[in-house]
Structures are given as C-alpha cells and as structure tokens.
Amino acid sequence: MTNRAAVLHAPGDVRVEERPMPSPGAREVVVEVTAVGVCGSDVHYYEHGRIGDHVVRAPMILGHESAGNVVEVGSEVSRHAVGDRVTLEPGVPCGRCVQCRAGRYNLCPDVVFFATPPVDGAFANFVAIHEDFAFALPDGMSDEVGALMEPLSVGIWACRKAGVSAGDRVLVTGAGPIGLLAAQVALAFGATEVSVSDVNEHRLGVAAATGATRTLGPDDDPGEVDALIECSGHPAAVAAGIAAAITLACSDGVFGSSTPTTTTHGTSIPASCGRRFMAAMAPQQQYSSPPSAPTWGSHMSIVLPRDPKNTTGGASSGPTVRTASFIRPQSEGVSRRLSLKPR
Ligand SMILES: [Zn+2]
Ligand SMILES: [Zn+2]
Numbered sequence: 001m002t003n004r005a006a007v008l009h010a011p012g013d014v015r016v017e018e019r020p021m022p023s024p025g026a027r028e029v030v031v032e033v034t035a036v037g038v039c040g041s042d043v044h045y046y047e048h049g050r051i052g053d054h055v056v057r058a059p060m061i062l063g064h065e066s067a068g069n070v071v072e073v074g075s076e077v078s079r080h081a082v083g084d085r086v087t088l089e090p091g092v093p094c095g096r097c098v099q100c101r102a103g104r105y106n107l108c109p110d111v112v113f114f115a116t117p118p119v120d121g122a123f124a125n126f127v128a129i130h131e132d133f134a135f136a137l138p139d140g141m142s143d144e145v146g147a148l149m150e151p152l153s154v155g156i157w158a159c160r161k162a163g164v165s166a167g168d169r170v171l172v173t174g175a176g177p178i179g180l181l182a183a184q185v186a187l188a189f190g191a192t193e194v195s196v197s198d199v200n201e202h203r204l205g206v207a208a209a210t211g212a213t214r215t216l217g218p219d220d221d222p223g224e225v226d227a228l229i230e231c232s233g234h235p236a237a238v239a240a241g242i243a244a245a246i247t248l249a250c251s252d253g254v255f256g257s258s259t260p261t262t263t264t265h266g267t268s269i270p271a272s273c274g275r276r277f278m279a280a281m282a283p284q285q286q287y288s289s290p291p292s293a294p295t296w297g298s299h300m301s302i303v304l305p306r307d308p309k310n311t312t313g314g315a316s317s318g319p320t321v322r323t324a325s326f327i328r329p330q331s332e333g334v335s336r337r338l339s340l341k342p343r
Helices: 040-048 143-147 149-161 177-188 201-209 235-251 271-276 292-303
Strands: 003-010 013-019 028-037 065-073 085-088 126-130 134-136 169-173 193-197 214-216 227-230 262-264 267-269 277-279
Touching: 028 085, 028 143, 065 126, 065 143, 065 149, 085 143, 085 149, 143 149, 149 177, 169 177, 169 235, 177 193, 177 201, 177 227, 193 235, 201 214, 227 235
Parallel strands: 169 193, 169 227, 193 214, 227 277
Antiparallel strands: 003 013, 028 065, 028 126, 065 085, 085 134, 262 267
C-alpha cells in the first residue's frame, strides 16, 4: 500500500508526495482516511505559513477534520477492530499533566494535534492515532459528515459554555462554517430564536437554509438576546453582540461577575456580563472541544434521533438525522455495518 499525502512546503506550495505507511503503536489504530474537511486553520497555514506562534518550519501535512476506516490495530487495542468506520478527534493529549488530570485535556500544553506544526495532519491516505481518539460512526452518518464532527464540537462546546437551553434567544455573529454549526447546535439545544449575522449574503442564505430563524446584515439591530456566540472575529460584531445581550445579562441576577474580563479579537467583554458571552474562537476554546470526551459523546445524540419514527431516510434501516441540513439522511443503502463496541 502506498501512503500519498498533500504536503505543505511553503505558503501556496502543496505537493502530493509518498509518505511511509504509519505503523500503529500498542494502543493506536491506523485509519484509511476517506473524508477530510478544510478548516480555517488549514487555509491560514496554506496562505501565510503560520497562525500566530504556530509556524510551519518544515514540510507538513494539513487537515485535521477527518473520518475513515480502521485498517490496522496495535497489539493492545480493545475499542476498535479492522473495518470500523470512525471519526477522529485530532488532538491527543499527554494524559499526565495538571490540565489533563483535571479533565481539561484540551488545554494540555503537550497535546499532539493534527496539522499543527510540527505534527502532520490527515490529508493523507493513512494516519495513526490513539484508539481513544477514534469514535465509531453510526450507519446513518456518511464519512463526510463524520469528518465534520470536529468543527461541530466547537459549536457544542460554545453552546454549553453559553448555557444555551430551551426557549433561549441566541445571536451567532459570523456565518462561516463554525457559526453555521454553532447556530444548528443552539437549535438542537432548544433555542427558539437563533439569529445569525454576517456581511456576506450567500452565507446568510445558508444560515437561513440550515435553520436560523433570522438573518442580520451589518446594519441590522439584533435586539435583545439571551446568549451571544461570537464566530466572526470582527470587533464590530463582538461589540454589537454584547450590546444585544448586555442589558439582559447585567439585569439578570443569575449572571454575576464571576467570569473574569476576557478579550476576544481586541474587544473587551465586561466581567459583569457573565458567562453567556461565548466566543467560539476565544483562545482557550480555540482548539476543539474540552473536555472532549463528553463533548464528543454528544455528537451522535445531537445529530441522530433516538425515536425511530423520526427517521426519514430511504433504504437504510440505520438511524438518520434531523437538525442540520448539511447532515442529510442517506438515501442509499449503507454498505458497512457499524461495530460499536460495548464500553
Ligand atoms: Zn478546525
Ligand atoms: Zn497533558
């Protein structure tokens, strides 16, 4: 077998090269990659060769939103078998540091994260990863959707941090992929009004098509909201979002000043505004979905209905999906059976 990979050598310079086949460590699985998303971080590395302090100094394989099939397992692997379809959580922490032991393994300073220099990513035929960071995919979920579990985790984490729940009015600023996913998670969490703002008409159209109850241009007043999820990176959007949420939050005794003042994209968020201001891309949340294990466990339950009467798929007898329009029920039969291991 050959392992071809798309390797970034310099900004704008990606070459397809052969790389050695990965061999699994004792608790690793080798996955044949079948779908990979393109993250904003991949675009930054491709265009600029860096994101802040993360600088590509040697040729590196991009891509960290991936799914595929297990083709080989290490000697001590117990959670997966050859043939399993899996989605990959792309950051493997050390498991020993203070943050890992406190359950905040997303903050592990020694995390090994796909496509973050100098670690190679998933734009390759094969990758190896610790078995605990591969998650079995249900039959009703395509490989492409499986690859989107990683960015979905950002939306899940943002909505959890913002305390989104039934009846909430949520404002999502920014209708890029992360904002669109966060908006759909907010709906899945029970929000009744989900407004999405952006400057791009096309993106607003996608937001409307994927469930946003209202779309807002740059000059539209968002009114009053219960929670703000900032996904634009634009200071003006942050300021407008805070204005929309500030009156309510500051007059609501639930939201005190326990949250320290944070700064996101140059805009200060007053401490008194409490926890419902959530910047999906704020530094501490930047990478994935802490604590990832419970977050990743939420993916399937959010995307897949429990009630078989809700399924709308075609030939597949497996579960199909509801919330997100990008996650459409598969209409064709499913060729591989899921092998979910008992935990
Ligand atoms: Zn990403
Ligand atoms: Zn650690």
